Amino acid sequence: MTTVGILTGGGDCPGLNAVIRAVVRTGAKHGFDTIGVRDGWLGLVVGNVEPLTDYSVTGILPKGGTILGTSRTNPFKNEADVQRLRDNIRKFGIDAIVAIGGEDTLGVANRLSQMGVPVVGIPKTIDNDVAATDYTFGFDTAVSIVTEAIDRLHTTAESHHRVMVVEVMGRNAGWIATVAGIAGGADAILIPEIPFDLDEVASHLRARYERGKKFSIVVVAEGARSVEESRLDKKAFKKAREQMSGSIGYRVAREIQDATGLESRVTVLGYLQRGGTPVAFDRVLASQFGTAAANMLAEGNYGKMVALQDNRLVGVPLENVANRIKSVPVDHRMIETARDVGTCLGD
Structure with a gap:
């Protein structure tokens, strides 16, 4: 493996640039070149990419949003888009993809993984509702x-x-x-x-x-x-x-x-x-997710999403998280805390 593509899909989120920075810098230690894919999966459909270097990611750690842009494009809604996406992966010599997003973006990542494309996912949403991870950055x-x-x-x-x-x-x-x-x-x-x-x-x-x-x-x-x-x-x-x-x-x-x-x-x-600017916790969590993703690629550990479970970073099969929502359990300790301090929950 020599070239890794990285993209951000779905809504913007504080901490995305910290992930991008971590993937680029950690990947460089493994000898990877990184290609930034513009505007989520749309960038791979239309061939809108750019090389990312250490210089490219200098100063982006505290910056909100995403330097790569984003979209909610799902190429699997159009078979022709899937073919264009695969053609562009070959055209730009992309050996593996880091996909940063929520349940829909990770759903696309899972389907590509099932088609044989090496993919590692990173959970992203301010809603904290991606399955199989205790926290998502931005929350x-x-x-x-x-x-x-x-x-x-x-x-x-x-x-x-x-x-x-x-x-x-x-x-x-x-x-x-x-x-x-x-x-x-x-x-x-x-x-x-x-x-x-x-x-x-x-x-x-x-x-x-x-x-x-x-x-x-x-x-x-x-x-x-x-x-x-x-x-x-x-x-x-x-x-x-x-x-x-x-x-x-x-x-x-x-x-x-x-x-x-x-x-x-x-x-x-x-x-x-x-x-706006991500708080310190989200910068650190996003950086951990990014470094873990690059290390997983170096190990050939594909088809997984980086997750935080019990304060440990683990790889979870994409098929276990794609298109799934993590709701608030009605017996969660936060719900119990709210009730105990006298907060009305409407029931």
Whole structure:
């Protein structure tokens, strides 16, 4: 092996550049040349690549986003794209690929691995929902940003005696909402894994008000759903959300105000959660993932994803993680902690 291609797929995430840097520098010790693939799998479909050297990755460790660009392209949706991708792998002399991404990007990596392409995957998402790894880089940065936002909203909520609803990312899993909600002292946390009853939330907030606590903070994951919505199949749920006025945060705020009479306001943090400089934990974790991936390539240990399990770096078969979601277990210690400190989870 002499040439390694590296790409970043899916949404951007703090720590991606730290991974790229680690792969390039560790690969050089093994005698590898590294080719950066532009814009995820799309770059291999259209042949958009560039050489990466030690100079290329100088100074990128603290930089957010990805110097390679990204996209959500899945070449297996078009057989012609798969053939173009394979042709470009041969054209550019790529002997192996490091694919950095979430469940969809790793799903493509797994299918290529099954076709005989040497691939090593690295888990990436601020949502922390990639299967088989305890943490993904970018998650700690997102939690820090959300926690700071909650801290700032506390003062406004208290000053104006309002309910402040904070909508955070987490379409399929509520890790950000749960951890940041606990860290920020949220009074209610609504996540996809626990269908919420708005009457329960309203009752909890009214009780706080009657005890003299004239404000409340409610953290809502974008994928949170009511008890009624939880009974819908995937197609019906999607249709209901498309017809909903505004996002879930606005709906929850409106329903809380109607049910309690308490003035409610909404903050949707959106892309702020995954932009900007990665915190130290994510820089270190991303660097560890990158060095481990390069070492696995040197060992010929393909078809695996680098994972953090019990504070150890291990290789997990891609077929065990592709297109799978790691949800928050309803008996997780974080859920128990939230309940023990009096946080309402909507059930």
